Amino acid sequence: MVAFGGAWFVVSPSGAQVPSHAAKASRAGHAAKPAPKPAAPKPAPKPSGNGIPQNNGGDQDADNNGGPDDGDGGI
Amino acid sequence: MAVTRTPTTTAVRTTATAVSEPMTRTPAKVSIVVGVVALAAVLIVGVTSGGGHSGHRPASAPFAWLQPAAPPAAWKVARIPSGATLAYPPGWRPVKTDAGTASVALLGSGGRYDGFLNATPKSGRETAANWSRFRPDHNRGEGNRNVRLLASAENLAFRSGRGSCVIDIYTTSKATFREIACLVSGPDSTAVVVAAAPNAGWEHQAATLERAVSSFVP
Numbered sequence: 001m002v003a004f005g006g007a008w009f010v011v012s013p014s015g016a017q018v019p020s021h022a023a024k025a026s027r028a029g030h031a032a033k034p035a036p037k038p039a040a041p042k043p044a045p046k047p048s049g050n051g052i053p054q055n056n057g058g059d060q061d062a063d064n065n066g067g068p069d070d071g072d073g074g075i
Numbered sequence: 076m077a078v079t080r081t082p083t084t085t086a087v088r089t090t091a092t093a094v095s096e097p098m099t100r101t102p103a104k105v106s107i108v109v110g111v112v113a114l115a116a117v118l119i120v121g122v123t124s125g126g127g128h129s130g131h132r133p134a135s136a137p138f139a140w141l142q143p144a145a146p147p148a149a150w151k152v153a154r155i156p157s158g159a160t161l162a163y164p165p166g167w168r169p170v171k172t173d174a175g176t177a178s179v180a181l182l183g184s185g186g187r188y189d190g191f192l193n194a195t196p197k198s199g200r201e202t203a204a205n206w207s208r209f210r211p212d213h214n215r216g217e218g219n220r221n222v223r224l225l226a227s228a229e230n231l232a233f234r235s236g237r238g239s240c241v242i243d244i245y246t247t248s249k250a251t252f253r254e255i256a257c258l259v260s261g262p263d264s265t266a267v268v269v270a271a272a273p274n275a276g277w278e279h280q281a282a283t284l285e286r287a288v289s290s291f292v293p
Contacts, residue, residue, distance in 0.1 A: 071267030073199025
């Protein structure tokens with residue numbers, strides 16, 4: 001902290017500098033909490049296998065409309 | 076490399092159960108019982124070990140209907156660019172399909188699929204060896220639910236070439252279908268034939284669908 005015209009530090013009995021936030025936590029009587037990790041990004045929606053659209057999507061053939069599956073092998 | 080030309084078939088196995096009764100027999104009777112049980116165990120092991128892809132069995136019940144033959148004279152034939160031909164009976168009509176493929180259907184009221192036939196050239200990673208896994212996986216990839224393999228076989232004889240087939244059931248957003256799907260390799264090309272109908276009405280369409288598959292040329 002800066003006061004009285006200079007920078008002041010908290011030091012341990014051995015003379016080493018103690019970070020100011022650790023000192024505050026110590027004074028409060030509980031350990032410092034680690035910074036929360038940023039939330040992991042949600043994975044992209046998994047495409048359905050071959051990506052055959054439903055609800056009359058794609059080329060509107062049988063398997064786009066809840067009908068029977070045709071014989072395409074995945075393209 | 077030697078190639079086995081004998082069809083192999085796998086079907087859902089059945090299990091047997093037995094009941095027990097209190098052990099009040101004499102030692103002699105117990106010995107007889109033990110012997111009978113041991114013999115039964117040997118027989119059971121023999122039966123079950125022969126139920127899978129043994130490689131030396133004729134086509135069994137699930138595909139016994141597959142008798143390669145020309146279609147009935149009254150049937151029409153759809154031909155796809157790769158050369159495969161798909162025969163279908165009167166009353167069925169072409170429906171919208173992917174480029175390079177042929178699809179015909181027997182449509183009920185409201186466009187309901189009462190029967191469906193499709194021929195498609197090989198277009199993915201499907202092989203004769205992986206077909207029994209590939210096809211159900213493909214159906215799951217279509218967004219279908221409750222995909223269940225009922226039977227599969229390899230090295231089945233077709234009019235031109237040999238094929239791997241599955242019989243499976245799956246549920247779409249509108250109905251539960253049963254299908255016969257075969258990957259057939261001929262001298263010049265490999266193609267898939269699919270024959271499907273609502274599971275609830277399978278018995279009504281089975282003979283037609285099986286005849287169409289039996290007449291398929293890849």
